[in-house]
Amino acid sequence: MKKIIKLMNLCLCALLSIWIIYSCKNDTTYDGDYNPEVIKGYKNESSSVNTKMDSIEAVNFISKRKLREFFELSVLASNNNDSVVQHALIEQLRSYFSEDNVSEVDTLLANLKRNKIHFISVAKFNIIPNDSITPDTIKSAEYALNLFNKDKKLVKTVDRKSVFVLKQEPIKFKREFKFYFKTLNEAKDSIQNDTISSGVTR
Secondary structure, X not given: XXXXXXXXXXXXXXXXXXXXXXXXXHHHEOOOOOOHHHHOOOOOOOEEEOOOOOHHHHHHHHHHHHXXXXXXXXXXXXXXXXXXXXXXXXXXXXXXXXXXHOHHHHHHHHHHHHOOOOEEEEEEEEEOOOOOOOOOOEEEEEEEEEXXXXXXXXXXXXXXXXXXXXXXXXXXXXXXXXXXXXXXXXXXXOHHHOXXXXXXXX
């Protein structure tokens, strides 16, 4: 009986070790669906939501999608060597901001290029609970950015707090919203000023 229990414990330990190794691998490699042709088509157009969604669900759904679009488009633009295509992508990125805040785009792209970031993903997304959920008001979201190199290995994870406006544009039989960043990061140590280390930061 003791041998059976010992054998079961060894099997459990082995399974646990395999699971830990697998989990760590997933955390440190990019496994997103990266399709440059799809990403090139990202534009900050009005977004419609399912009429069954309440205000909180609508805000979360649109905000997370727009963040993902913006950062995937940023990485594509920062690594594009065709000046014509790059210019078009930068104009698309600027559409995610009001006109007086577009300088953040240029600084972000320079930072991504300098640190050789080729893939990016948004994680731990959370609309700040005390923030307003009423359409047409300023909102804040906290999230993490996972930054990956060309080999899809994690370079760094950085926490961010973006401020944006989600403006409701009512259309007959539909609820549509227009998204605009006010700033990519409300904190003083903005992403534009990050020094991305060579090691993995968790």
